[in-house]
Amino acid sequence: MTIEEFKQDLGNPKPSPGLSVYLEALWWDAKGDWQQAHDLVDQNTDKGSAHIHAYLHRVEGDLWNARYWYNRAEESVFEGSLEEEWESLFHKFKNK
Secondary structure (H helix, E strand, O other): OOHHHHHHHHHOOOOOOOOOHHHHHHHHHHOOOHHHHHHHHOOOOOHHHHHHHHHHHHHHOOHHHHHHHHHHHOOOOOOOOHHHHHHHHHHHHOOO
């Protein structure tokens, strides 16, 4: 799936079946449903979920909490825009 196809899917009321938890969380975030996105990764303990979790707390403006989750994900705090990070995360997780 390309990022263009993924973005086209945002016109649907629900994400396409078979998306990974990572892409589903990004999908809900792009739709403006931060809580749904957060709920998908909140209790997961893997590094990928922690990375999405960090991004979501950055979206929320809670940079202290975001830094905690970046650390859990063993990732550096993203220095670019939220849109750039969203796209970076899409590319990182599109095949997972």
